[in-house]
Amino acid sequence: MIREVARREITTRGRSKAYRFTTLGLIALMVIAIVAAAVSRSDGDDVTTTIDVGVVGPPDAVSLDSDGLGGIDFVVTPLAADDLDQAVSAGDVDVAVDLTTDQATLVWDSAADPSVEALLLAALVGDQLDQRAAELGIDDDALDTLLAPPDVGQRFLDPESDSDSARTGVAIFGVLLLFFTIQVYGAQIALVVIEEKANRIVEILLALVRPRTLLTGKVIGVGVLAALQVLIVLAGLVGALAVSGFSDVPVSAYLSLPLMFVTFVLGFGLYGVLFAMVGSLVSRQEDAQQALLPVYLPIFAGYIIALQAAASPDSLLATIGAIVPFTSPFVLPVLVATGSVSVIFVIVSILLLVASTIGLLLLAGRVYEFTLLRSGSRIKLLDALRLNVD
Amino acid sequence: MVPRLEISGLQKRFGDTVALADCNLTVEPGQLVGFIGPNGAGKSTTMRSIMRLISIDGGEITWDGHRLADDDRRRFGYMPQERGLYGKMKLQEQVAYFGRLAGLDSADAEQRASDLLDTVGLSSRVGDMVQDLSVGNQQRVQLAVALVHRPELLVLDEPFAGLDPIAVDVLREVIVERSAAGVGVLFSSHQLDLVQELCRDVVVINDGNTIASGRVDDLRASSGDRLLEVTWNESSAATDTWRPAGQDTSIEHDPADADDSVVTLGRTFRVDAGSDPAELMRSAGSVGTVATFRFEPPSLDDVFAEIVRANGADR
Numbered sequence: 256m257i258r259e260v261a262r263r264e265i266t267t268r269g270r271s272k273a274y275r276f277t278t279l280g281l282i283a284l285m286v287i288a289i290v291a292a293a294v295s296r297s298d299g300d301d302v303t304t305t306i307d308v309g310v311v312g313p314p315d316a317v318s319l320d321s322d323g324l325g326g327i328d329f330v331v332t333p334l335a336a337d338d339l340d341q342a343v344s345a346g347d348v349d350v351a352v353d354l355t356t357d358q359a360t361l362v363w364d365s366a367a368d369p370s371v372e373a374l375l376l377a378a379l380v381g382d383q384l385d386q387r388a389a390e391l392g393i394d395d396d397a398l399d400t401l402l403a404p405p406d407v408g409q410r411f412l413d414p415e416s417d418s419d420s421a422r423t424g425v426a427i428f429g430v431l432l433l434f435f436t437i438q439v440y441g442a443q444i445a446l447v448v449i450e451e452k453a454n455r456i457v458e459i460l461l462a463l464v465r466p467r468t469l470l471t472g473k474v475i476g477v478g479v480l481a482a483l484q485v486l487i488v489l490a491g492l493v494g495a496l497a498v499s500g501f502s503d504v505p506v507s508a509y510l511s512l513p514l515m516f517v518t519f520v521l522g523f524g525l526y527g528v529l530f531a532m533v534g535s536l537v538s539r540q541e542d543a544q545q546a547l548l549p550v551y552l553p554i555f556a557g558y559i560i561a562l563q564a565a566a567s568p569d570s571l572l573a574t575i576g577a578i579v580p581f582t583s584p585f586v587l588p589v590l591v592a593t594g595s596v597s598v599i600f601v602i603v604s605i606l607l608l609v610a611s612t613i614g615l616l617l618l619a620g621r622v623y624e625f626t627l628l629r630s631g632s633r634i635k636l637l638d639a640l641r642l643n644v645d
Numbered sequence: 646m647v648p649r650l651e652i653s654g655l656q657k658r659f660g661d662t663v664a665l666a667d668c669n670l671t672v673e674p675g676q677l678v679g680f681i682g683p684n685g686a687g688k689s690t691t692m693r694s695i696m697r698l699i700s701i702d703g704g705e706i707t708w709d710g711h712r713l714a715d716d717d718r719r720r721f722g723y724m725p726q727e728r729g730l731y732g733k734m735k736l737q738e739q740v741a742y743f744g745r746l747a748g749l750d751s752a753d754a755e756q757r758a759s760d761l762l763d764t765v766g767l768s769s770r771v772g773d774m775v776q777d778l779s780v781g782n783q784q785r786v787q788l789a790v791a792l793v794h795r796p797e798l799l800v801l802d803e804p805f806a807g808l809d810p811i812a813v814d815v816l817r818e819v820i821v822e823r824s825a826a827g828v829g830v831l832f833s834s835h836q837l838d839l840v841q842e843l844c845r846d847v848v849v850i851n852d853g854n855t856i857a858s859g860r861v862d863d864l865r866a867s868s869g870d871r872l873l874e875v876t877w878n879e880s881s882a883a884t885d886t887w888r889p890a891g892q893d894t895s896i897e898h899d900p901a902d903a904d905d906s907v908v909t910l911g912r913t914f915r916v917d918a919g920s921d922p923a924e925l926m927r928s929a930g931s932v933g934t935v936a937t938f939r940f941e942p943p944s945l946d947d948v949f950a951e952i953v954r955a956n957g958a959d960r
Contacts (some may be wrong), residue, residue, distance in 0.1 A: 259745045268732060455729030459790065462696040462723045463746045465715065 256464045260472025264447070265479055274480060281484055285491025292495040293452065306371050309334040309342050309362075313353030327374065350375065359383075422511075423565050425492065426592035429515040430585050431523060432488055437584070438554060440481035441526045444473055445534030449543055452535065452626075455581040467620030474527035478520070485519050511592035514601070521605065522584025525612045526554065532619035535626040557585035568595035578604050580611040648709030649673050650695065650798055650829060656703030657690055657853075664690040665874075666853035672798060672829040677820065678741040679840035679861070682850035688833040689726050691850070692802050695831075696723050702736070707716040707837050708798075719747045722796030726803045728787045732776035736762055739775060740789045747794035754793065761789040765815055781812045786814060792823070799823060801832035805839055817843065830868060841945040849952055856956045865942035868951060869918050873925060877933035884933045889916050889925050911937065918942075 268274055293542055305328045334342055342348050343362050350371060351362040361372065388398045450459045455640050460469055490510055496509075529550050537546045557576065562585050564573035576586035577596065583604050590596040652882040655668040665687045672678050682688050693699045695706060697718055706713040708720075722749075731739055737758050744754030762771050765785035767778075775783060784807065791799065800821070805813055820843065824830050834840050840847060841861055849857040857864060877884045916925070929935050942948070 259742070263742055267731075332957060451729075454732070455725065456731060457729070458693075458698060458725040458727065459723065459729060459743070460746070461698055462718055462725075463743065510649070551736040 256468050257472040260464065260469055264473055264476025268443075268477065269480055278484055278487065281487045281491075285487060288491050289494040289498060292499040304328070305330055306350070306368075307348040309331060309351035311336050311337065311339050311351065325334070327371065329374075349644060352379070362556035383406035389628065397510050412541065422592050423595065424498070425511060426565045426589040427562065428492060429511065429588050429592065430558060430565070432485060433515070433519055433585055434484055434558045436481050436519065436552065437523055438551065440477050441524065441530040441550070442543075442555075444477050444527050445530040445543060445547055445550075446540065447473060447477070448531050448534035449537055449540055452526065452538055453540070456469070462622075465620070465624065466623035467616065470531050470619055470623055471616065472526065473531060474524060478523050478527060481523060482516075482520060485516065489516060507511075511588050514591050515588040517605070518584040518588050518608070521608045523610065525580060525584070525615060526550065528612065528615045528619045532615075532622050535623050553581040554585075557582035561585035561589050564589045565593065568593040578607065580608045583608055646713045648797065650831070651707045652691070652695070652704070653707075654704035655691060655694060655701060655706065657687075657694060657699065657701050663853055665694070665701075665704075667855065668850060668853060669816075669855045670813050670848045670858060672831050674797075674829050675824055675827045675891060676846060677824045677830045678832070679844040679847040680831055680850065681835075681840060681847055682710065682833075683953060687853040688848045688850060689802055690853075692723075692725075692800050692831070692833065695800050696721065708769050719794065720797045722791035722794070722799045724787055724791045724799075724801045724804050726806070728784065730775045730783060730790070733774055735772055735774060736767060736778075737771040737788055740786065740793050743790045744793040749794055756959070757795070758789070761792055762786075763790050764819065780807060781789075781809045784808055784812060785815065792819070797828060799828055799830040799832070802828065803834060804832055805834055805836050813839070823888075827884060837946040837949055838944070840929075841876060847945070849949060851953050854956075857952050860946055862942075864952075865945060865948050868943050868948050870943055870947075871918050871920060871940055872913060872943055873916050873920075873922075874911040874913040874937070875929045875935060875939075876937045877929075878936045881933060884912075887912075887929060887932045889914055889920070890928055911928050915943075 307330050307604070309332050311334050321370070332342075334348070334351060336353070339351050339353060339362060343351050343364050346364070349368070352375065353362060354358040361375060384398070385401070388395075393401070451460065457469075464472075480499055493512060530547065533546055533550055534543065537543055560572055560576035560582050564576060565574065568590050573586060573590060573595075576582040577590050577600070585603050587596075587601065591601060598629070650672040652668060652670050652848075654682065655665050656663075657665040658906075667689060668691050670678065670680070680688055680691070690699070694701050695713070697713065697715055708717045732744070737755070739752075740758035740761060741754040741799070744757050745751060749757065759771060760767055765788055767782060767785055767789075770778065770782070775786060778786065788804070791801070794925065802821075804816055808816060817839070820830055820832070845860055845862075847861050847864060848855055873889060875887075920940075922938075926935065926938050929938065943951075
């Protein structure tokens with residue numbers, strides 16, 4: 256019977272305009288994301304900035320070579336001394352070098368571009384050093400020896416790399432996805448429950464199936480629709496990562512995606528049951544928002560801890576958040592994406608999540624049984640639990 | 646053989662309110678039982694107990710000789726007092742869905758749904774959304790939902806409430822047909838004329854207690870009163886003033902009353918059950934030629950009011 260209830264949710268809801276439009280919208284968005292990732296990659300390979308440099312004086316007196324640094328290309332334009340200010344302020348050239356005075360001068364319009372400035376200074380210093388060395392009688396070899404940079408090595412304890420940003424990016428993306436999907440579809444479950452209670456159909460349903468069956472079918476039905484959209488987004492994410500310019504997306508980032516789906520399914524189960532249970536306490540849609548407020552709190556907590564965990568995955572808060580059932584659906588995938596938890600930890604966390612979902616389902620079945628045939632003012636959860644025990 | 650439903654000593658309280666104190670009834674296979682009582686007497690609570698929608702505090706409900714279990718409910722068809730359907734679901738789909746929920750396979754559920762929608766006169770609208778139907782037509786769908794899984798017992802809470810005369814006829818036909826097929830039917834109603842017409846048996850409940858049960862005819866006959874209606878071929882001063890002799894009678898209906906909207910020529914009196922009809926007829930014949938003469942127990946309506954009043958006075 257769970258299958259029948261779930262199937263009805265899937266067919267009626269899945270056929271609704273709202274669902275079809277959002278699903279098509281998501282597919283379109285993901286295609287755009289993949290295309291954008293592909294385009295930005297091809298741009299990234301040959302992106303160069305051309306800097307026009309005006310030179311007053313002998314044009315070969317300054318040897319400008321960007322050396323591929325920052326992809327800057329210098330185009331040298333000889334300028335007459337009289338045209339110098341005019342050319343800079345009109346933007347004909349980005350910067351001008353005046354070599355006619357004793358001291359070489361860089362002429363900018365309003366502000367200096369630091370990277371261009373550094374390259375120009377290096378070139379000018381090099382030229383001046385050569386001149387001075389010649390005046391002092393130092394030959395080229397001696398000069399090279401003198402100017403050779405000190406041999407200093409570097410060691411990074413926690414090197415920043417593409418793979419790090421990919422991991423964090425995937426983790427944050429996943430958290431956002433879970434955060435929105437659980438809220439939107441969880442609220443839908445609550446609204447369905449309230450609607451069935453309001454239009455009294457629940458009495459006929461409960462005459463045929465047990466409350467727990469009805470509740471499970473609903474969570475599964477709405478969950479399947481939500482999962483389909485999550486899969487679309489995750490597929491888009493994998494596609495975008497695959498074609499993006501990231502040099503090496505670490506295995507853990509990809510590994511976290513299936514896990515993210517697993518925690519989504521389990522997290523959705525847990526919160527879906529909670530949404531349904533709380534929804535059964537009210538009889539009118541107007542009362543829904545207020546009644547559902549306590550359900551949103553752990554979702555927000557999970558979201559915030561997960562974002563914090565993306566920044567510092569080794570913190571105590573992140574570890575606790577990843578094991579406590581109501582926050583673990585959000586936090587665990589982050590820790591897996593950043594590669595900071597063991598397999599045992601993941602298994603324990605998932606088992607805890609499954610156990611609490613089953614426990615909550617049993618509890619919700621009893622609450623459901625008690626509340627669904629009561630209409631009128633909102634029922635307090637504690638009353639529902641207490642009276643049911645009597 | 647279709648099993649019987651038996652309820653004995655049923656008790657239910659909601660907090661401090663006693664909804665059922667001692668409710669007893671039996672529905673045999675093929676028996677049409679009218680379940681009547683004032684508002685708040687416990688009819689809906691009893692029916693919800695049969696459908697196991699609420700737990701009971703005492704007493705027992707048995708079906709087929711064993712204590713009622715959850716799975717037995719799939720053999721019952723239920724129409725709750727407050728009707729409910731999915732507004733945005735097509736008729737055929739909806740009826741078939743409830744069939745599947747009750748355990749029919751898909752093909753059977755579809756077939757049953759279309760057969761039943763045909764029976765209740767909605768075959769041309771199977772593809773319409775329920776929300777696009779009139780209230781009366783939605784009730785017909787509700788009936789189809791209650792019948793889709795070939796129930797062996799029908800539990801109908803106020804099935805006639807809010808129905809137009811044509812829908813009442815459809816429902817009445819279906820109930821009689823199901824009953825003839827061996828299905829036990831328990832239905833509550835405030836339309837006692839319908840109950841009297843449809844049922845051979847009734848159960849009267851008041852304040853959570855079964856206060857009377859049995860054949861409708863026996864219940865009516867048990868009344869201390871009889872109704873006497875006489876019409877004469879020609880009315881005269883003598884016929885207009887004639888009264889049954891020798892007893893304290895009350896005039897139930899007199900066509901001479903200008904503000905009486907009942908269109909009948911007869912004059913109706915309430916007389917003692919022990920009166921001799923032959924003697925009364927002779928007396929009426931002495932003032933004019935009697936055209937029609939009826940001497941019968943009061944209607945279920947009257948008897949019901951009597952029983953409930955007496956029950957209230959006892960306590």
